[in-house]
Each structure stands twice: as structure tokens, then as C-alpha cells.
Amino acid sequence: MLKNKFTGTDHLYLQVADGLEKMIQEEILKIGDKLPSVRMLSEEYGISMGTAFQAYYHLEGKGLIEARPKSGYYVRFNHKRFPALPTAQKTDHHPALVSVNDMVAEVFHNMSSTDITNLSVGAPAIELLPAARLNKSVVHAFRHSPTSCIAYEDVQGNFELRKQVAKMAFNWGGKITANDVVITAGCMEALAMSLKTVTRPGDTVAIESPTFFGIFQVMETLGLKVIEIPTDAGTGISLEHLEKAIKKSTIKACVFVPNFNNPLGCLMPDDNKKALVELVTKYRLPLIEDDIYGDLYFGPHRPPTCKTYDTEGWVLHCASLSKSLAPGYRIGWVIPGRFIDEFKSIKMRHTISGTTLTQCAIAHYLGMGRFEYHLKKLRTALHAQHLRYIQGIVDHFPPDTRISRPQGGLVLWLELNKKVNAFQLYHEAMKYQVSIAPGRIFSVSDRYSNYLRLGFGKPWSDEVERGIRIIGNLVKKR
């Protein structure tokens, strides 16, 4: 039944696994079906037992099959069985003055509490990060620094670290040198200082809808107005709407997350990125690109960025290691293109320079060449977790729940029945020590009140399942 021929240069086990994955997708193998034993698989495919085992191990890592003790492997998941996608919501084209969001303060004020099953954050669990290796790099950093890393760092950032960032940019087709990079305290400072660099108070800035609340909250403190551009869960912002908005009002900058937008998790197709860069170049419009999730892809390759297609320097590329390596180290960066001198001056005036020790430590860690290996493991874990979370939601939520199909990142976006108010749901769930992010906080307009965002950064556990069951039951009661 399973016999196949192998061609190409891929690892044998991957070819076997891909064949099996296709059969699961096409429902030749259905959820609950028992798979052939490792011995049988090896015989049928004419491969070694080791290779057969590797193929199953790979599929298990992706969350598609599971091993049951003393019984064998079973199909656990099928992409086709995914629930429907959330619907996009229309946006107004009138700039709105951003208002303070008390909801955000309420939802995120007790983030560090350990009593709460926290599904409201979009961050990997600390146990998925290489703490021990980072500790070693910290010790290496102060031992090999003539000043033990207590002196001021270069304003632009540690030179070795900037070289490593430039090297990483190769992965998305960036042709960058250390001198093009400015190190910041995480991606949030990168975004805030980029906005300060290219706007003046009163200016209007285009953002996605829905979008991460941090983006329009910092705009509020800078006295900026925002205009929301409709964003498709599959392909990202509508370029047509963007150009219309540019023509109608005086947009001074854009802030978009083309790779795995938070909360949608959508991936803007490469052609759209290219067209977007052409559009902003035509209108001489600074594009602040938030690529914080770009390394957390579930597909076969690291997606390009808008910066990849930026020949004239209108893209300010912002990213960090807070979602993939060490949130508390506060290491982010900007590749500000034509705005680099003004950016550096603003950085100098606001914080002089970043933390020397964590910059040196990360430069050493990246120089050791272990980051790619760590990322691969992290991506596998997150991919499997996101599938398991979706399965959990399908198990415990009412059938009319719509779920995003993220192609990377750390969050799921759920559309609930229209009669559900997700902020009330947040309050009720908190009575059971479960925290979610209500959809309303992802827009400056009165939208998404029946949506919610769930982070899947925590490995699946009884605690997580309890959390999802509780939320699902609360939704069902409405």
C-alpha cells in the first residue's frame, strides 16, 4: 500500500515523511488510523529501520502523528480538518486619534504572575530557550572584555553583534553590513525610535487591522494619528486600499508586520512585498517593517522581508531576539536605510547606548553558530504546539468558532459567535486563573469584540488543556 520510489537529493527520511504527510492531507490516512510498525515501514519502503524511525519521529515532531505506548503510531492531526478562517472586518478611512487603552493595562498588568495560565501573551516559554548556553556567553563576554562590559557601549551598538545581525540578514536576502545596523533595546524601542525618526506629532501613520496594540499605543504617546488598512488573514494588507488611503489623506509613514502579523499570523506573499516597496518608494513614504516573527516560520524557508526588495532605503527594518532567544536581554535592531543618521542621533539622545553586557553576550552566542540549530528546534516545537492548540480548540470550543491558519509566529486569532464579548470572557476566565487577550485591544476602532488571541508559546500540557477547556465552556454558555 505505501510503496513508493525516491528521487531527488532530500534526506531519505524526509521523503518518506513527506509521502506520509500527503496521505494524511488527502485523508488516505485518517485521524485515528494506526500506521505500519517501524519494521513494516522499513520493509515496504526498502529503507533501514533507523530511517523509518526518523520519518515517524519527524511527523511526531510536527504534531501529525502520535506514539501510543506499546501500541504503535497513530494519525493525530489533519490540516484539512481545520475550522474556517476568521473573517476580515472593514475599516474606516477617517484617521482616528488613538486613545489610551485601559483594557491593555488590565490584561497585561499581572503578566509575571505564576498562578495564572497565561494564554494572553505571544512569547515562547522560557523552557524552549537556550538559557544555559546564554549564561556561558555572558561569562565569556565579561571575561574577554577589557572593561568587564561595565563601560558604555558604542551608540550604534556592539560592532561584533552588528556583524552577526548583518550575517543573519543573508537568510532573507538582505545585503547589509554592520554599519547599516543600529542596536536597540528590543523591537519596541526599534519601532518607537523609527516612528520618532520619520514622523512629527500630528502626522498620520498607516497600520494593519487587526494589529499588535503596542504599535498604536506608542503612536499615541508620540501624538500620532493612525489609519487602519484592511488586512487579509491569508495575504496581509490590501495594497489597493493602501494606495487609496495614501491618495485620500496625508499618510507620513506605514508600520506593517509582513511576516506573521500579530495577531493574524498571515504571511504577505513575496510579490505583494515587492509591490508594497514599489508603492512606498513611488510616494517617498517611510515603511517601518516589524519583522520580529520572521525567523519563526512553519514553511520550508525563511520568508524574505520588504527590506529584501528595498533599493532606495525607504524601509526601516525592525527586529529583535525577544521572540526567539532572550526576551529579558532586550536586544533588537533597526536597519534604517536612508534614515540612519537621524535614527542614530535620536537613539543617542534618548538612551546614550544599550546594555553592553547583553550585547557582548549575544554577539558571542551568535558567533558560536548555534543559533540556527536552536531556531530549528524552536520552530519544530512551535509548529507542533500550534497544531495541538488548534486541536484543543476544536475539541472544546463550539463548532462555529473560526481559527486563523498562522504560517509562523506565536499566536492564534479566533473569531467567536457574534454574541460573545471577549473582554467579558476575559473577566470570567480570570476567575479560573486563565488569561486571554480580547480582540478589541487589537484595533483603535470599536472592532473585534467577538475575537480573541491565544498564544501557543507554552508547550501543551494538562494545565494548557484545562485553560482551553474553561474558555471553550465559557464561550458555549453564551
Place this chain on the structure above:
Amino acid sequence: MLKNKFTGTDHLYLQVADGLEKMIQEEILKIGDKLPSVRMLSEEYGISMGTAFQAYYHLEGKGLIEARPKSGYYVRFNHKRFPALPTAQKTDHHPALVSVNDMVAEVFHNMSSTDITNLSVGAPAIELLPAARLNKSVVHAFRHSPTSCIAYEDVQGNFELRKQVAKMAFNWGGKITANDVVITAGCMEALAMSLKTVTRPGDTVAIESPTFFGIFQVMETLGLKVIEIPTDAGTGISLEHLEKAIKKSTIKACVFVPNFNNPLGCLMPDDNKKALVELVTKYRLPLIEDDIYGDLYFGPHRPPTCKTYDTEGWVLHCASLSKSLAPGYRIGWVIPGRFIDEFKSIKMRHTISGTTLTQCAIAHYLGMGRFEYHLKKLRTALHAQHLRYIQGIVDHFPPDTRISRPQGGLVLWLELNKKVNAFQLYHEAMKYQVSIAPGRIFSVSDRYSNYLRLGFGKPWSDEVERGIRIIGNLVKKR
């Protein structure tokens, strides 16, 4: 000749040393005079040899006497021999829009170059800081953190660190708890975020004249106007002028450095601080107090701050450990009084939280109780260095040079002959790899062009003496 009687509770050696210091001041003992041997001193005062030695050691630490090998102790310095004080300059009362300062960029762009004798910065030499102990605290921090300090820190800052900051506030009469403190990335972020908290673009803010350029440079990026208040090298800002300015124009905030203003080094008398706080309270005017140099006093006691007298919460007290412990750790804080909630919200929106590792490490270091001991040693070194630098300037500069009499801090403020342009002097000195800070950069108006600031954070050495000789010779040539 030296015989005296001792009373009081002070250490014996201090009483002996104080007696000798008075004799030097009154020129009973003149520069170059040989002092009695340790044995003779012990016999004349009826004290032990150890106590006699301690007295000389103390005076040597203060830079007043020096030991010459195989010869004995000699008088090296006399406060009376100080040159005249720089004169204050009148300020305009018209708010001026701050303009970008290319001079600052030029003077400070190669700060980290090791080929240059850098007298332009106001920072202690790294060799005066306890790097080895800080390294130990870093290792302790990650070993004892359940997340190895790689997770996000509390937005307000590490709780233990805030407790230590509250404890330190006792030294200046602050009645503060951990909940009143917000940790920032150094004092510069503390000032920038305080300004953002209490002003809107277009507002006018009162500053000292002269004042640290970083203060009005960050104001420029925030779209603020400044008004300069005349500042006396002895007593700080003129309260009379301030009240007049408040009545004339709509000042929305003040940013002052009451303890050891940079570049003047002056100490505002306690009564003036009290009166200043009463004034801002009366006019409901936020006072941003920069106390970054407060721990680096040369006098007998830690001076109080404006916050000491603040009963209504109008003072936002800013400080850091960048001038006394670890510049590269970027640890500062704000005690924002009545503005704490808005301050926290702005902090959250701009950088989420600070670096976890350095906050934990400093909390541990401070908790070990070694900071006071380190500060005492650092103050002694800086006191001696400032005297030695003044001596060097007297030796190598023309006699019409006026020099500030700092009561703490890290910098000297020099007034040169009117025909000297200190920015040209900077350029000429740089040909000899010596860097100074021209006075012009300490004002938003066209002032202080014949002034310069010299940092005395580097211990005296042949290299420093060469630098001061070169500058002195260049000044003499004009």
C-alpha cells in the same frame, strides 16, 4: 610647633589631619614644605605611629600632601591658591527653539577611541569601578534566577533593585518605598521619559545655563522649547529669575541638576532647594530633578535633593549608577511622584521593560552592602584628582584662566580669555589626540564660546598631564 589638644568624638587621625589641613589653608604650611616625619608627628601629638601614618595617608588621599620616596611628606596643594571662578553669563528670556548641535556630534563621535586622551567626558575611569565584584553579582544573578534572567522583567523594574534604590534614598532624606520607583535604562532615559510624561510638543521647559547638552538635545527631539535660567557657579539657579520667567511665559516643566550641576559642579544650598520646591508646588509645575552626581560629593555629607522637600509629588527625581558604578549596565531610575502611573505607561509603551540580567546583578551587588564602601573610595579618588587637575591647569594655562570650584561630580568648567574660541581649540587639540568639550555646547544660545569643560574622571598620569599641557600651550598662543 604642631602641638594641639584633641576633643570630640572624631577619629584621632581625622582630628590630626584636619589640624594639618587648616595649617595648609592658612599657609602656615606652604606648598613644597616638608612635613615632620611620622615618628616626629607621633611624638609631637602624643599619638601612635599608626595614627600618625593614617593622618598623612588621609591627607595624601585628598591630594593635599604627597610622599616623596626616601624623603618624607611634602605639602602639595592649597585651596587658597585656587584661581578665580568663571563668571556667569546673562540669559535671554525669550524661549528659543533648540537646534541640532553638530558640535556635539563631532566632539563625541569617537568617544571610545583609545588613541585619544579624552578629557571631554564626565565619567569615572573604568579602573575606579568594582568590575570584579560586579562580575560575581552577574553570575549570582543568573544562577539564582529560575529563568536565568532571560525572561522579561517587571515593567516597573526588578523589585529587589527598587527596594535597594528606596534604601539608598535614606541617605538624602527620601521617604520612599519600592513602589515609588521605576527603573530606566540610565539617567538619560529617565529624563527623556519624564519629559514625555509632563510635556506636550511645543511646550516650554526651563533649564540651567550652562547645562549638559544632552538635556536640551532630547528636548529638541520631543519638539520642546527651552528657556535658560541664569545659574551661579556657587549656588545654582537664580530662583528670582525663575519666578519671573514663570510669570512671563508659560513654562510647563523645569529640568535642573541641583547637586553638582554639569558643567558648573555647583551645589544648590538646602534652603534654595526647599524654596524651589515651594515655588514649583505653588505654580503646580513639574520639576524634573537630575541627581546623577549626588553621590559624588566632596563635602562631609550626602546633600539632600529637591525630592527631600517634596510633599505634594511635583518632583520627578531622576538618577542612575552610570557615574558611580557601571555605565554600560544602563541602570537608572525615576521617582516620579504624582506622575507615576503615566510614567509607567510611557515606559511600557517605549521599551516594554529593562534588561533583566543587569537589574538582577545590581540588586545583588547593592544587597551585599559594598556600595557605600566603594563610593567612599571613589569620592576620595575624585576629590584628589580634581585638586591635581586644578594644579595642572594652574601650572600650564595662562594666569587669566578662571576655574570652577566643584563641590562634587566629575568635571571642571574653565573660562578662558575672551579671544579664545574653545571649539577651534578643540580642533587644534585633536591634532595632538587630546579631546576637550567646548563651552558652546552647554547652551542653546550663542554663549560660552571661550569656556571649556574638562572631565577629571581619569586618574592623574603623564598622559593626562601631557594633555593639559598641550591645551594650556594652545591657549597661551592665542
